[in-house]
Amino acid sequence: MNDKVFIEEQFPVSKISKESYKERKAGASQTLTGLGKWWGRKPLILIRASIIGMLMPVSDNPKKDRDIFLKILTMNDEGLWLRRSKSIPAKVIQNTLSKDEWNDISQDEKGNLKRSWSTGLSNEQKEKIIYNVFNTLSYDDKLTYCNRPEQIEGPDQSTWNDINAHLGTHANNLQELVVELGKKRFGHTPKVGDCFCGGGSIPFEAARLGCEAFGSDLNPVAAMLTWASIHLIGGGKKVQQEVMDAQKKAYEAADKQITEWGIEHNDKGWRADAYLYCVEARCPATGLMLPLAPSWVISEKYNVCAVLKRNDKIKGYDIDIITGADKNTMAQARLGTVRNNRMICPETGEEFSISGIRGDKVVNGKTVYGLRLWEKDDLVPMPDDVFQERLYCVRWVETYVEKNSQGELVEKKRHHVLSVTKNDRKREKQVLKILTERYKEWQKNGFIPDRKIEPGYNTDQPIRERGWTHWHHLFNPRQLLINGLLSFLLSDISKNSETLISGLLHIGLCSDWNSKLLRWVSHIRKTGMGGVNQSFYNQALNTLYNYSARNLMSLYSYRIKLPILDLKNYGCIVDVRDARTINVIMDLWITDPPYADAINYHELTDFFLSWYEKQIRFIFPEWYTDSKKALAIKGSGNDFKESMVDIYSRLTKKMPDTGIQMVQFTHQSSSVWADLAMILWAAGLKVTAAWTISTETAVGIKKGNYVQGTVLLILRKRLSNETAFLDEVYPEIEDEVRNQLDHMMELDDKDDPNFGDTDYQLAAYAAALRVLTQYSEIEGQDIQHELFRERDPGDKSAFEKVIDRAVEIASDHLVPAGLNKHYWKSLAASERLYLKGIELEKHMEARSGAYQELAKGFGVRDYNFLFAKTKANAVRFKTGSEFKRSHLGGNDFSGSLIRNILFAIHETVKSEDAREGLKWFHAEIDNYWHHRKLIIEILNYLSNSIHIPHMPHWEKDADAALRLAGAVENDHGGRM
Ligand SMILES: C[S@@+](CC[C@H](N)C(=O)[O-])C[C@H]1O[C@@H](n2cnc3c(N)ncnc32)[C@H](O)[C@@H]1O
Numbered sequence: 001m002n003d004k005v006f007i008e009e010q011f012p013v014s015k016i017s018k019e020s021y022k023e024r025k026a027g028a029s030q031t032l033t034g035l036g037k038w039w040g041r042k043p044l045i046l047i048r049a050s051i052i053g054m055l056m057p058v059s060d061n062p063k064k065d066r067d068i069f070l071k072i073l074t075m076n077d078e079g080l081w082l083r084r085s086k087s088i089p090a091k092v093i094q095n096t097l098s099k100d101e102w103n104d105i106s107q108d109e110k111g112n113l114k115r116s117w118s119t120g121l122s123n124e125q126k127e128k129i130i131y132n133v134f135n136t137l138s139y140d141d142k143l144t145y146c147n148r149p150e151q152i153e154g155p156d157q158s159t160w161n162d163i164n165a166h167l168g169t170h171a172n173n174l175q176e177l178v179v180e181l182g183k184k185r186f187g188h189t190p191k192v193g194d195c196f197c198g199g200g201s202i203p204f205e206a207a208r209l210g211c212e213a214f215g216s217d218l219n220p221v222a223a224m225l226t227w228a229s230i231h232l233i234g235g236g237k238k239v240q241q242e243v244m245d246a247q248k249k250a251y252e253a254a255d256k257q258i259t260e261w262g263i264e265h266n267d268k269g270w271r272a273d274a275y276l277y278c279v280e281a282r283c284p285a286t287g288l289m290l291p292l293a294p295s296w297v298i299s300e301k302y303n304v305c306a307v308l309k310r311n312d313k314i315k316g317y318d319i320d321i322i323t324g325a326d327k328n329t330m331a332q333a334r335l336g337t338v339r340n341n342r343m344i345c346p347e348t349g350e351e352f353s354i355s356g357i358r359g360d361k362v363v364n365g366k367t368v369y370g371l372r373l374w375e376k377d378d379l380v381p382m383p384d385d386v387f388q389e390r391l392y393c394v395r396w397v398e399t400y401v402e403k404n405s406q407g408e409l410v411e412k413k414r415h416h417v418l419s420v421t422k423n424d425r426k427r428e429k430q431v432l433k434i435l436t437e438r439y440k441e442w443q444k445n446g447f448i449p450d451r452k453i454e455p456g457y458n459t460d461q462p463i464r465e466r467g468w469t470h471w472h473h474l475f476n477p478r479q480l481l482i483n484g485l486l487s488f489l490l491s492d493i494s495k496n497s498e499t500l501i502s503g504l505l506h507i508g509l510c511s512d513w514n515s516k517l518l519r520w521v522s523h524i525r526k527t528g529m530g531g532v533n534q535s536f537y538n539q540a541l542n543t544l545y546n547y548s549a550r551n552l553m554s555l556y557s558y559r560i561k562l563p564i565l566d567l568k569n570y571g572c573i574v575d576v577r578d579a580r581t582i583n584v585i586m587d588l589w590i591t592d593p594p595y596a597d598a599i600n601y602h603e604l605t606d607f608f609l610s611w612y613e614k615q616i617r618f619i620f621p622e623w624y625t626d627s628k629k630a631l632a633i634k635g636s637g638n639d640f641k642e643s644m645v646d647i648y649s650r651l652t653k654k655m656p657d658t659g660i661q662m663v664q665f666t667h668q669s670s671s672v673w674a675d676l677a678m679i680l681w682a683a684g685l686k687v688t689a690a691w692t693i694s695t696e697t698a699v700g701i702k703k704g705n706y707v708q709g710t711v712l713l714i715l716r717k718r719l720s721n722e723t724a725f726l727d728e729v730y731p732e733i734e735d736e737v738r739n740q741l742d743h744m745m746e747l748d749d750k751d752d753p754n755f756g757d758t759d760y761q762l763a764a765y766a767a768a769l770r771v772l773t774q775y776s777e778i779e780g781q782d783i784q785h786e787l788f789r790e791r792d793p794g795d796k797s798a799f800e801k802v803i804d805r806a807v808e809i810a811s812d813h814l815v816p817a818g819l820n821k822h823y824w825k826s827l828a829a830s831e832r833l834y835l836k837g838i839e840l841e842k843h844m845e846a847r848s849g850a851y852q853e854l855a856k857g858f859g860v861r862d863y864n865f866l867f868a869k870t871k872a873n874a875v876r877f878k879t880g881s882e883f884k885r886s887h888l889g890g891n892d893f894s895g896s897l898i899r900n901i902l903f904a905i906h907e908t909v910k911s912e913d914a915r916e917g918l919k920w921f922h923a924e925i926d927n928y929w930h931h932r933k934l935i936i937e938i939l940n941y942l943s944n945s946i947h948i949p950h951m952p953h954w955e956k957d958a959d960a961a962l963r964l965a966g967a968v969e970n971d972h973g974g975r976m
Contacts, residue, residue: 007053008688014754017694019045038199047205055181083146175210193586195579200226207572216575221605223576230572243502247559250489276393278546285345289316293546296333301528305333319392321419371467435481446614448484456603465543471610502560508608509558576623579647592664602632648683661715685715686773690766723777737809740767768806811857829858830893837877879957880905908960914967939965
């Protein structure tokens with residue numbers, strides 16, 4: 001029996017990439033993001049497509065299989081129509097229709113249609129027109145008017161009839177289908193697990209689809225987010241209401257308390273909405289305490305800035321806030337007092353390194369950092385500390401009433417950005433006093449952190465740069481008091497695990513949005529008033545010279561807002577554990593492992609864990625509450641490989657023989673994944689397919705971006721212990737690669753291509769791996785031995801050579817569109833590289849990695865001279881006119897037919913006369929008459945680069961190629 005599943009045979013990578021990108025672009029309104037910060041959450045549509053692809057059987061009609069797969073995911077025409085969420089503007093409709101069609105439909109209604117699409121035509125007429133127009137749009141354009149697949153119920157009933165007829169099922173919804181497919185394949189509801197569940201995408205989507213899901217992670221923050229995705233988002237209306245009520249109540253109580261304390265209001269009754277603080281240090285040039293900031297601008301739009309005024313009485317500076325500052329003052333403010341980690345003295349212009357100010361020293365070749373390390377109980381710097389902290393500006397909001405044009409009284413708000421007054425300083429003292437009275441108790445009960453910062457790659461930064469040793473040192477007294485008060489109230493009000501966890505997650509968001517890592521942005525466009533960036537605006541713990549603190553109510557916008565989804569109580573177990581100790585059996589393991597130093601989850605998450613840990617213990621007494629740094633998978637060396645082999649060997653054991661695995665990872669370069677393939681091979685798995693999905697950016701808009709592909713490797717258990725020899729394996733691989741590519745090309749849609757050049761390349765790797773990984777030994781060497789063998793750089797194993805050979809086969813096999821296979825075969829490798837490079841450019845591929853892979857595939861080493869541009873993500877090959885006379889004549893490419901053709905094009909462009917090009921052929925090409933047909937073929941191919949909007953540099957050359965092709969065709973040897 002053929003037990004292959006859909007994803008082992010094909011996958012609509014282009015459409016899934018587009019859908020994934022759309023989901024990513026939804027930003028904060030993605031389903032899981034509102035629960036809390038996580039780095040690298042996988043798009044839910046990618047998981048949905050993966051699970052369906054791993055369960056759906058294949059028939060002997062791959063095209064029909066694909067149609068059915070797209071129907072299940074509502075990614076076919078009807079599905080997209082069903083997902084429509086926005087109306088199509090009349091203008092788009094007019095542009096899409098031909099003039100006649102437009103005139104037809106709008107004969108007596110045209111005026112109405114133009115003025116407003118909503119009047120004139122009957123609803124039925126409109127719907128029909130929109131339907132027709134919609135179906136003429138490209139997939140990308142359709143998506144702009146659509147919801148995401150997860151935002152609708154799924155296919156309609158008539159589509160279910162088609163799906164059931166093809167698959168022999170009886171489903172009326174996605175969950176029923178998934179359960180039925182699971183039963184057919186495994187005899188029960190499919191069990192889907194992820195032992196690196198992170199932000200929870202995989203178990204969440206698996207549970208939503210009706211699988212029995214399992215998600216675990218080493219990190220308790222990840223487990224908490226995953227638990228929340230299932231129980232809060234999946235909790236339905238009741239939970240949503242409880243969560244909303246608890247948060248509202250907590251804020252009301254906090255607001256009352258803050259108002260009573262009088263720490264956010266001034267004498268006029270105005271309330272502050274932002275506080276700006278800076279660090280100050282003694283300037284070696286003047287001996288004065290100098291406030292530090294890279295810029296003193298507060299609002300670019302309203303010309304608000306801080307101005308430093310020397311005050312010898314206080315041995316420092318007063319800071320005045322000016323609104324409506326003149327040009328010079330603003331320019332001065334923009335310079336700041338610290339630049340490139342150097343303090344700049346405003347009096348003398350002298351610069352001093354911050355490292356020197358801190359007192360860092362090199363002792364015995366090692367840097368010893370100079371700052372005093374803060375004691376646990378320090379809430380502010382000690383008077384002798386190098387860096388002091390100071391409030392320098394408060395932004396106040398005045399609320400007043402005014403009559404509007406109808407004479408009604410309406411409430412209005414006005415901002416005042418002001419210098420710090422005596423009373424402000426009093427309030428700061430009051431804040432410290434209130435906090436001091438409570439913080440020990442709050443720490444004991446886990447409402448504010450007391451955890452030490454463990455040294456590490458990212459965590460060393462706050463220790464080294466500020467002397468902060470505990471996580472609460474990353475918050476100033478005002479921030480600790482507000483976040484802590486909320487934490488206490490949310491916990492106090494909560495009645496069950498759901499509200500407690502939502503409260504904690506909210507505190508996580510508050511700490512991300514109210515810490516000393518909050519960068520002030522003076523050019524926020526929305527209001528022009530200036531605003532803040534979250535602490536984790538990148539994946540680091542960057543200390544700042546000036547930062548902002550928020551008022552209480554501004555944090556309310558970060559409350560947990562849950563999209564209501566009904567998960568119908570499908571099962572999902574969430575656990576905290578090292579993946580090496582997994583003890584559940586799953587039919588499908590879908591994992592996205594940490595790979596090669598990408599993100600230091602175990603360090604960064606301590607920022608949040610320090611706020612959660614004591615309270616998590618109440619809710620999940622069986623969970624541990626540290627980040628288990630020592631067990632986290634890191635690096636890319638032998639430790640990494642060993643842990644990964646351990647984990648994947650374990651997962652392989654923990655699945656039935658019919659089980660399937662998918663390993664996802666987002667790669668930096670297309671070669672790194674070969675390493676991972678070796679790891680999985682050594683773990684007893686065999687590769688059955690590989691696909692790349694672009695989750696980071698739109699396919700087709702590859703201009704100058706940093707596209708990251710997520711590679712999906714599909715794997716099965718290796719059930720036999722066969723050995724093979726390379727001479728047997730090579731022909732098998734050659735056939736497999738060719739078959740794979742032919743199959744993909746046959747399936748591909750000419751109008752809306754599914755596969756790009758790199759997809760074919762990856763498919764070639766996968767085909768080679770499919771052959772290789774069936775064997776546990778090659779040439780008598782086992783793969784474990786090979787994986788851990790010490791190797792010199794450049795020393796290629798037999799395995800890698802086989803994989804390289806697969807790519808070579810693919811490169812030869814993939815003839816650029818528009819060229820005859822017979823001629824293609826007659827060209828040298830460097831010539832093929834050039835022509836294929838032009839094809840890549842036509843497909844908007846501008847990543848240097850793609851060109852490198854191509855060169856590798858053709859076995860061409862020396863190709864840098866072909867590039868017109870070498871910027872990492874904007875590369876392309878030169879045109880003939882750009883080459884001019886360079887690299888002309890000699891060996892290899894310089895003396896090749898293509899190079900001569902390019903020069904003849906150059907001559908034709910320069911002289912505006914094809915005869916000049918022809919002359920060159922006659923004079924320089926041996927055996928010109930013999931090569932004539934090939935020359936015409938290539939000239940025609942190059943002339944296809946004309947009128948391509950993103951290739952304007954080819955315009956003249958392509959035109960010349962066309963004329964020259966004509967000239968060669970008409971060349972019968974007469975005099976020129
Ligand atoms: C790339 S992330 C997974 C992201 C996840 N797929 C998502 O959609 O959010 C990798 C995860 O592996 C976890 N991890 C690292 N070492 C681990 C170990 N030894 N056992 C289990 N999980 C580990 C990290 O905490 C991190 O959450």
